[in-house]
Amino acid sequence: MRLYLINPSNPLVSIVNIKESRWNRYRVWKPLSLMVLAGLTPPEWEISIIDENIGVPDYTIMPRPDLVGITAFTSQANRAYVAAALFRSLGVPVIMGGIHATMCLDEVAEHVDSVVTGEAEGVWAKVLRDAQLGTLKPRYDGGLAEIGDVSAARHDLLARGYAFGAIQTTRGCPLNCTFCSVTAFNGAHYRQRPIANVVREFQQVREKYVLVVDDNLVGTRPEHISRAKELFRALAEANLRKEWVAQATINFADDEELLTLAAKAGCRGIFIGFESPSPEGLHEIGKKFNLLKGRDFRASVRRIQRHKILVVGSFIIGLDVDEPGIGVRIAQAGARYGVDNLNVLFLTPLPGTRLWDRMKAENRIACDTFPEDWKYYTLTFPVARYKHLSVEGVIEEMTSCDRKFYSIPRILVRVLRSAWQRRRPLISLVGNLSYRSNIRVGARAYADFTRKRRNKHDSTAWSG
Numbered sequence: 001m002r003l004y005l006i007n008p009s010n011p012l013v014s015i016v017n018i019k020e021s022r023w024n025r026y027r028v029w030k031p032l033s034l035m036v037l038a039g040l041t042p043p044e045w046e047i048s049i050i051d052e053n054i055g056v057p058d059y060t061i062m063p064r065p066d067l068v069g070i071t072a073f074t075s076q077a078n079r080a081y082v083a084a085a086l087f088r089s090l091g092v093p094v095i096m097g098g099i100h101a102t103m104c105l106d107e108v109a110e111h112v113d114s115v116v117t118g119e120a121e122g123v124w125a126k127v128l129r130d131a132q133l134g135t136l137k138p139r140y141d142g143g144l145a146e147i148g149d150v151s152a153a154r155h156d157l158l159a160r161g162y163a164f165g166a167i168q169t170t171r172g173c174p175l176n177c178t179f180c181s182v183t184a185f186n187g188a189h190y191r192q193r194p195i196a197n198v199v200r201e202f203q204q205v206r207e208k209y210v211l212v213v214d215d216n217l218v219g220t221r222p223e224h225i226s227r228a229k230e231l232f233r234a235l236a237e238a239n240l241r242k243e244w245v246a247q248a249t250i251n252f253a254d255d256e257e258l259l260t261l262a263a264k265a266g267c268r269g270i271f272i273g274f275e276s277p278s279p280e281g282l283h284e285i286g287k288k289f290n291l292l293k294g295r296d297f298r299a300s301v302r303r304i305q306r307h308k309i310l311v312v313g314s315f316i317i318g319l320d321v322d323e324p325g326i327g328v329r330i331a332q333a334g335a336r337y338g339v340d341n342l343n344v345l346f347l348t349p350l351p352g353t354r355l356w357d358r359m360k361a362e363n364r365i366a367c368d369t370f371p372e373d374w375k376y377y378t379l380t381f382p383v384a385r386y387k388h389l390s391v392e393g394v395i396e397e398m399t400s401c402d403r404k405f406y407s408i409p410r411i412l413v414r415v416l417r418s419a420w421q422r423r424r425p426l427i428s429l430v431g432n433l434s435y436r437s438n439i440r441v442g443a444r445a446y447a448d449f450t451r452k453r454r455n456k457h458d459s460t461a462w463s464g
């Protein structure tokens with residue numbers, strides 16, 4: 001039995017041709033969902049994972065599969081439907097799962113034979129059995145997996161074209177920020193995989209560099225932090241010689257022992273969601289953690305950096321509290337906090353989030369010709385109606401933020417600072433130049449987007 005597992009591309013974000021530049025290898029990330037699914041698949045299936053981000057193959061000249069499984073974030077849904085239509089026209093049954101299938105079940109059901117919602121661990125074996133018997137049902141729900149049942153991903157598949165491997169050590173997040181899908185999808189209960197399983201799986205990752213995909217690597221409570229320390233100790237003892245990057249909340253900085261152990265275990269970079277430079281903004285999105293009284297972001301960032309861990313700060317533009325000038329304020333906040341890189345995204349109502357419900361009720365979802373418009377749900381296009389900013393205005397804020405933070409003098413200051421602090425200045429330089437080069441690409445994409453949005457929808461601010 002031949003199974004194709006497909007990660008669809010989105011031409012607006014995919015770097016389709018890896019061969020064009022060797023640096024592109026550092027900008028595509030492995031679709032871990034499909035590697036996990038492959039790990040759950042019994043040996044009688046011959047599996048190919050096709051990541052369209054590396055290249056879209058001509059499926060018509062490939063051997064005909066018996067079954068196709070497609071994953072998709074919302075931004076990949078359009079392309080997922082095109083691929084699904086192609087295989088269905090060849091008489092091959094198509095199953096779709098993942099975050100978009102879970103949040104937009106009815107839409108997805110129109111395009112595929114079977115939809116799997118939730119996490120796959122508890123249900124995939126049954127789906128495959130039904131497919132073999134020709135009794136595939138239109139819907140399956142995996143719910144939330146028993147975390148001990150999460151088996152190792154197939155790291156032997158997708159062996160080429162990527163600089164980073166990928167692994168997951170926890171699922172779920174109790175914080176439930178309004179714009180984020182994680183609590184709705186993976187639950188509020190923070191589930192941690194058994195440490196021995198994680199260490200064993202880490203050993204199977206082939207790449208030296210690894211993305212730990214957890215949404216919040218160290219969790220929020222003292223027992224989560226203790227487990228994270230235990231994990232880092234075990235990884236250091238296993239002496240894997242891996243270097244990894246991860247995501248965490250700012251409380252990562254609060255425990256010196258945690259930071260020492262993380263660095264020993266191979267942590268080299270951390271993405272932290274600061275989200276808004278103002279307390280009002282943080283209230284609006286429900287990011288309680290960042291509101292803790294007495295929190296000094298600059299000191300927190302510096303504490304992390306002392307362990308030679310790079311800090312990438314993430315912010316959102318387009319909150320109801322954001323007024324003209326927010327772009328520069330975010331760039332200034334990033335500089336004040338001392339982050340090595342800044343990653344700024346447009347406030348985007350993703351289906352299934354609390355933000356989606358609110359904006360929908362207020363008629364503020366501007367790009368709403370679905371499924372076509374899903375391709376803009378990459379957080380790099382302003383798809384909503386913002387309170388104090390028109391579409392052109394919010395793009396202008398994004399551009400001024402990037403131009404300020406990634407100006408050549410500011411990049412030089414950051415690189416020299418990391419050289420002075422003996423913190424990998426070369427990586428800092430490459431990271432900063434890579435973000436800077438995105439500004440040009442972004443400008444072209446915005447021009448096209450604004451023209452289309454003006455023609456199709458209004459581009460003014462929300463008048464509420």
Ligand code: B12
Nearest residue numbers: 031032033069070071073074075097098116119120181378
């Ligand atoms: C790693 C990651 C990335 C990597 C992607 C690597 C990759 N290609 O998969 C990178 C950094 C590239 C990335 C990019 C983006 N991401 Co992202 N990302 C994640 C993250 C943190 C982890 C995903 C992961 O690997 N999980 C581990 C695997 C094992 O879990 P899983 O994917 O959920 O898969 C399980 C089930 O869903 C199911 N399943 C999945 N697919 C299928 C398919 C079938 C057939 C079946 C049966 C089951 C099934 O089974 C799996 C095992 O249980 C998630 C958050 C999260 N917790 O999901 C956000 C998340 C998926 N990302 C999100 C977003 C918005 C984006 C971006 C659009 C914007 C951005 N800048 O972040 C871009 C889009 C890129 C694009 N191509 O369009 C949102 C998606 C929301 C949505 N509705 O689409 C999430 C949920 C985060 C959030 N804050 O809400 N992301």
Ligand code: SF4
Nearest residue numbers: 173175176177180215
């Ligand atoms: S943004 Fe981060 S902290 Fe907030 S709910 Fe999502 S994963 Fe949790």
